Amino acid sequence: MTTGVAAMSAATLRCPALLIAAPASGQGKTSVTAALARVQARRGRRVRVFKCGPDFLDPQWLELASGHPVDNLDLWMNGEADVRARLARAARQADLILIEGVMGLYDGEPSAAELAQRLGIPVLAVVDAGAMAGTFGAVVHGLRHYRPGLPWAGVLANRVAGAGHARMLQTALRDGDGPWWGALPRDEGMAWPERHLGLTQAAELPDAQARLDRLADALEATSLGELAWTEWQRWAVALEAPAAPAPPPWLAGRRIAVARDAAFSFIYPANVQTLQALGAEVVFFSPLADEPLPPADALWLPGGYPELHADALTAAGRTRASVQHHVQAGRPVWAECGGMLALLQALTLADGRSVPMWGLLPGEAVMRARLVALGPHAWVMPWGELRGHTFHYSETQMPLPPHAHTTPARAHGRPEAIWRHGSVMASYFHAWFASAAQAAAQLFLPQDAWAPAAPQEAAV
Incomplete structure (x- = not known):
């Protein structure tokens, strides 16, 4: 079993936390996670963001949004003890923890869903609904119930054509598959360019911050963006890490x-x-x-x-x-x-x-x-x-x-x-x-x- 490299206490802390997931890659997980981080950071809250799985590009945008370095969380690569240690350290320093999933919610071994369930972190589903109506409800229902006992925070629709389209999507939800947290519009001005390895690096775009703020502005207009801070406490998670010794100084003086x-x-x-x-x-x-x-x-x-x-x-x-x-x-x-x-x-x-x-x-x-x-x-x-x-x-x-x-x-x-x-x-x-x-x-x-x-x- 792998462990973190810093000495830890076994104290338990509670901190609001969400895992932002989707049915597949390309649905807008990074955009929504970054927008959420930017909204709360603009309100003066300390936000720590993590990325599920091995990834170098999404964390650059998440760091720009939150103002803090972004660590990766992977139950296989890190090991569960290291994952818990990093989250517990973040809970000591932050008002809010956000975790961006990897690929689809149930993709990979172990998947983002397994991490959410093992650590008790609620899942916020982001679904690209640009070409959907009633099927949106079926997709959300599947995400919600495919793994029994999955902690659930609700759903946010992405790339929606307008208010009428948003109402159709909300109506398609079955009881128990919400809450519905609103919809983000289809807007090329908020899109981030990609290349063969993934998103373009944030530092390469001179208007990266402006794109990010435009996303945050759009999110602020949703029910999730308008949610009072006291209501965020419904997603408070107990985060505890076992004590781990610091490693010997094998590279001392180098x-x-x-x-x-x-x-x-x-x-x-x-x-x-x-x-x-x-x-x-x-x-x-x-x-x-x-x-x-x-x-x-x-x-x-x-x-x-x-x-x-x-x-x-x-x-x-x-x-x-x-x-x-x-x-x-x-x-x-x-x-x-x-x-x-x-x-x-x-x-x-x-x-x-x-x-x-x-x-x-x-x-x-x-x-x-x-x-x-x-x-x-x-x-x-x-x-x-x-x-x-x-x-x-x-x-x-x-x-x-x-x-x-x-x-x-x-x-x-x-x-x-x-x-x-x-x-x-x-x-x-x-x-x-x-x-x-x-x-x-x-x-x-x-x-x-x-x-x-x-x-x-x-x-x-």
Whole structure:
């Protein structure tokens, strides 16, 4: 069982909490969650938002709305103890907790519905009703009753044509499937653009805040937006986390440099917090700005969109030279997905053009039009089972034999290779460091100094 990395007390706190879910992806979960957070934040309330499942893009919008970093909650990747610990910490600091679901309410193993039921968090269903009338009631009824005992908060319709359409939808609800919390209009001015990995990053849109406020304004006109704060207490949830010891300082005294910009933005805030809890100092730099790697004992190149910034990365001579010097000195590098692509000899883009990369890892990658791999994975190491996920549109031709492979958590998944080249470790695998903190620490230690596995009771 995985646990969080910070010491916790076992105190129980009560805080209003909602899990915003939908019948499927693309229904407007992120928009509604962000709008709810923005409405309450504008009213001076402290809102903490979480995202179900492994996701790097939706949390950027949720952070913009709430003003706070967004952690991911996944019963498999985090483990239930870590999920409970993060929610309990949030309850100490916040007036309201919002959790955005993943895909459809019952999709995935475990699903958002299982998280809601296990923790007692009421579900607010968001349904894209743009092409529905009476069927809206059938969809809501199915969501409400498919899993007996599911905590339920009601339903909000999205992308509705007008007041008459909204009345038709409300009338379609059966007794016990509400409450009806109103409808958001179909409005392209509130839509957020998407690309191959999901939503466009919030920082890339100059009008991101304006779009968010327009959504919040629309939500304020619904019954949910008009709900008095005293009424929110109907959704107060008891959140308790068992005491968990802080991890040993396996990275004490080490300085870890992390690439962070529009090309390297797939960074779980929890991963940075885990490194710091292990004793590391974390510093950031921008390859897109051609910043040299700051003095560091280890380097983390996270995922992101190197394919959208390939020419700029090729031209980042100072960054490349400093990373090359780091590698030649034998200092550790952990390169995840997009970070790995940047180290390769070349990257063939979707238009067929081949762009030279930094050439510090043999092999090349090719962008594909369709998703190549998606799903949860685990890397079993001597120091623990490091969990995470994979999600990529590229394929890599690597002359190196794999150093190891991940194990997919789903029957239809395929293992991901872990490659080692000198002091570089690279993979498409995105790791959740808190799932096995000592295993994660090894990624940033010299390979000749890798410690033996800790006794079972010391694992975190």
